Amino acid sequence: MASNIRVRFAPSPTGKLHIGGARTALFNWAYARRHGGAFLLRIEDTDPERSTKEYELAILDGLRWLGIHWDEGPDVGGPHAPYHQSQRIARHREMAARLLSEGRAYHCFCSRERLEELNKQQEARKEKSAYDGRCRPLAPAEAAARVEAGEPNTLRFAVPQGTTRFHDLIRGEMSFDNREVEDWVMVRSDGSPTYNFVVVCDDIDMRISHVFRGEEHLVNTPKQVLLYRSFSAPTPEFGHLPLMLGTDRKKLSKRTGDTALQDYREKGFPREAVVNFLCLQGWALNGTQEIFSVEELVAHFDIKDVTKGGAIFDMEKFLWMSGEYIRRDSVEHVAEMCAPFVEAAGLASESELQTRRAWYHALVAGSKERIRTYSELPGQIAYLFASDEKLVYEETAERNARKHAGRVETLRAFLEWLRPRIADGVDVAALREGVKLFQTERGLKTPELLQPLRCALSGMAGGPDTLEVLAWLGPQRSLRRLELALERLS
RNA sequence: GGCGCCAUCGUCUAGCCAGGCCUAGGACACCAGGUUUUCAUCCUGGCGACUGGGGUUCAAAUCCCCAUGGCGUCACCA
Numbered sequence: 343m344a345s346n347i348r349v350r351f352a353p354s355p356t357g358k359l360h361i362g363g364a365r366t367a368l369f370n371w372a373y374a375r376r377h378g379g380a381f382l383l384r385i386e387d388t389d390p391e392r393s394t395k396e397y398e399l400a401i402l403d404g405l406r407w408l409g410i411h412w413d414e415g416p417d418v419g420g421p422h423a424p425y426h427q428s429q430r431i432a433r434h435r436e437m438a439a440r441l442l443s444e445g446r447a448y449h450c451f452c453s454r455e456r457l458e459e460l461n462k463q464q465e466a467r468k469e470k471s472a473y474d475g476r477c478r479p480l481a482p483a484e485a486a487a488r489v490e491a492g493e494p495n496t497l498r499f500a501v502p503q504g505t506t507r508f509h510d511l512i513r514g515e516m517s518f519d520n521r522e523v524e525d526w527v528m529v530r531s532d533g534s535p536t537y538n539f540v541v542v543c544d545d546i547d548m549r550i551s552h553v554f555r556g557e558e559h560l561v562n563t564p565k566q567v568l569l570y571r572s573f574s575a576p577t578p579e580f581g582h583l584p585l586m587l588g589t590d591r592k593k594l595s596k597r598t599g600d601t602a603l604q605d606y607r608e609k610g611f612p613r614e615a616v617v618n619f620l621c622l623q624g625w626a627l628n629g630t631q632e633i634f635s636v637e638e639l640v641a642h643f644d645i646k647d648v649t650k651g652g653a654i655f656d657m658e659k660f661l662w663m664s665g666e667y668i669r670r671d672s673v674e675h676v677a678e679m680c681a682p683f684v685e686a687a688g689l690a691s692e693s694e695l696q697t698r699r700a701w702y703h704a705l706v707a708g709s710k711e712r713i714r715t716y717s718e719l720p721g722q723i724a725y726l727f728a729s730d731e732k733l734v735y736e737e738t739a740e741r742n743a744r745k746h747a748g749r750v751e752t753l754r755a756f757l758e759w760l761r762p763r764i765a766d767g768v769d770v771a772a773l774r775e776g777v778k779l780f781q782t783e784r785g786l787k788t789p790e791l792l793q794p795l796r797c798a799l800s801g802m803a804g805g806p807d808t809l810e811v812l813a814w815l816g817p818q819r820s821l822r823r824l825e826l827a828l829e830r831l832s
Numbered sequence: 833g834g835c836g837c838c839a840u841c842g843u844c845u846a847g848c849c850a851g852g853c854c855u856a857g858g859a860c861a862c863c864a865g866g867u868u869u870u871c872a873u874c875c876u877g878g879c880g881a882c883u884g885g886g887g888u889u890c891a892a893a894u895c896c897c898c899a900u901g902g903c904g905u906c907a908c909c910a
Contacts, residue, residue, distance in 0.1 A: 354910045389909060454908075461907095470834045471906060496908055513837070514849095522835050522906095530908040537910045561836060561905045584838080591902070622844060622859090629846030630858045649845075652903065656843050659860040669873075711873045742870075792869040804871020 347379025349552045351405075351412075352427075352541065354386045355398035358602035361655070362556060362586040362594055364408060365620040369583060370554050371410045372621075372636075372643040382548065383415035386427045388540060393428075404603045408617055409636060414548075422548040427540055430547075434535040437543045437573070438497055438528055446572045447528055449485040449495045450477040472524035473498065497529035499539075499569065506564040511552075511581040511645045518564040526565055538562055542569040545578060554581040554645060557652075558593070581645045584624045585652040594655055610683055610716030611660070615667040619660050623653040633666060665714035677706040680719040687720035689727040705814060708806035725800045726814055730822045735830070738803035742793040743831055749794040750832050752786060756795065757824045764820070768813040777809070798827030 351367040353359065374381035383405070387393040402417065414420025424430060441447040450473075452460075457473070464471045477485075478500060489495055501524065507517045528539040535543075545553065560582045570577045588598030595601060600609075606616055617636060625648050627634050668676055681695055695702045709722040725733060735743075743749055759780055763773065781791055796808045799815060812820045 352910090356910075386910060392909080450908095457908085465833090468833055472834095516836085518836075524906090527908050532908080534908085536908070541910085556904095557837070558904060559910095562910095582837085585904070587903080589843095593904075619844095624844095626845055626858095628858090632844090632859050646849095651838050653845090654843060656860070659844065662860055665873095709872090712871070739870090788869045796870065802871080806871090808869065 345378040345380075346549075347374060347377045347551050348382065348549050349374050349379060349554060350382045350384055350545070350548065350550050352384040352386050352544075353401050354389065354392075355394060355401060356389060356392035357397055358604050359401045359404035360594075360601055361603055361606070361620070362601075364404065364603045364616075365586065365623060366555055366583060367405055367410055368408065368617065368620055369625070369643070369645070369648070370552075371412075372639050373552065373554065373645055374413075375640040376643045379551070380413040381411075382420065382422075382425070382550075383412040384425050384427060384544060384548070385416050386537070386541070388427050388534065388537070390428070400604065404607070407607060407613055408603070409613065427544060430540070430544060431535070433547065434540050434543050435529075435533075438535060438539065441499070441528070441572055442497060444572070445482070445500070447497050447499050448478055448480065448482075448525075449489055450498045450525075450527075451480075451485075451488060451493055451495050452476060453494075470522070473526070475525050478525060494531045496527045496531050498525040499528050499565070499572075501525050501565075501568060506567050508563060508567045508577060508580060510560075511579055512584075512648050513582060513650060516560070516563070516580075520564070520568075523564050523568070538565050539569065542566050542573075546570065546573060546575045550578050552579045552581065552645070554583060557582045557585050581648065584649055586623055587652045587654045589654060591652075591654065599655065599657065610679070610718070611664045612667040612671070612679070612716070615660075615664040618667075619663050623655065624649045633663070661714045665711075668713060668716070669711050671710075673703050673707045673710065676710055676716070677703050680706060680713075680716045683717045684720050684723070687724070689720055689724060701814065704810075708810055708814075712805075722805070725802060726811075728801075730819055730826060733801045733823065733826075735797055735801040736803050739797040739801055740831070742789075742803060743797035746790045746794060748790065750828055752784075752791055753794050753798060753824060753827055753831070755784070756780065756791060757821065757828070760824070761821060764812075764817040768809075768817060768820075770807075770809050770813050773809050773812070794827070794831060795824075797831065798824050 349370045351363075351370050353363055353367075371381045373379070383402075385398055385401075387398065398416075405412070412418065414422065414425065416425040419425070438447065442449075452473075460474060461471050477498070485495075501520050504520050505517055506520055506523070507515060510516050526538060527536055529535050563580060563582075567577055586594045588594045590598050592598075600606065603616070607613070614635070617639075618634060621634075621639055622632065625643070627638060627642055681692060684690055684695065685692055690698075690702075705723050705726065706719070709719060712722055713719050728734070746752070759776075763776060777791070780786075781788065792808050796802065796805070796811070799808065799811050799820060805811065815823070
């Protein structure tokens, strides 16, 4: 059954994909999927000063990483191409001319100086700053003559009297007095059309049925609704998503943390966790289930269930969720995802990890529940790659070891006991049995042996099973580290 | 300042539209126990909220009004 539902995500390639933009894209996409509609991508590259191809590519890349697929867009094309706003300029001009000829827009010859002056005066009188409509009464013929004569001008939309109402699927009935909407500029003096104008032109031409975007656009909506009516085009349904807030309770900005999706990708957050967490900012599956898949999202998502209030981005919960995904994932996959971080940390090259695949996987299996992002793995396993001589003892690890007065004697005895038992390799299970006997024979409590041993082998206060660590290190290096510890812990 | 939006634990939220099932549920964080050689995981328990005031009603977190607070926005950016 074909659906008439068509939604879009229309980023401006003037920066990296913002985390809030990513959520907007996700919600649009999920809505389309849920209701059998189409999701399209349009690049709003009409600001040549700030738009770059690099950002555009990065945004597409980010969306793909999230698993978002678009039915129509700049790279895949579609029936309403082109999907770069800058390439639709001829159509924009045509539509602007239409409004002008119908008397719904007019030429304005006010200079920037006058507008600035006007603004200053309004501010001084504590009035709202808005264009005063001076050029609106100009006769069309006179205006046309002045344009013909080369006088600089902009094209302004002639806002009618009355009240503009529209329905918002998240917030209900919205109402704005048109006196609050100024005669805004549709086309700049250089001939380029402005955002509020082109966004409507394109949405009409692309048959967009639902517009879901950030709440900061709410106040633009009356301007746009008026435009739809001027074009006698059906007004789409709107849905203004709550803002994502920083810890300062203000619109998420770089001041309070990373705002680019890419930053979280580079920090090693699993993409499923990113998707899951982003959805939880302003939407809930049912109020009790926090972890859910995109399939569940698509099966249950409805714009009506989106929250109205802004959501503070809680990094602690995000990290928890990230760790949750890593714990639930397979060792193989986590190992693969962590590999680039292990390499970047200078611990081992990709080929070295390939060569020692089973060994590397064992490390990951032992560390999986101790990391929250892929980037945390190197810190957990660095001691295995350190030189025996330069192994760093963490303060707590050394303190724990030194708590035991007989540590050096214990380690010396253990070293001699151990040497023959691992000459042919380490058998953890057999060793574990042996260690129990070693302890009882000497009347040692477990920590008395294992805390100094752990410090000697890894220099870490925590971590996986000490005998596992011994196995990973191998006989030679384990013995070497024990010998060194005899000195270092005395 | 004008206009607009919003308002449940510290945070994300369920409940609100269709008022009683709410002595307000879940999650993160925090605290206390348990498991573990340690850390982490895991398990158990605890702490903790309906912004205030009016109204409607037999009954309000839920509906209405006001106040307060927070945020957004006021460009020839998008």
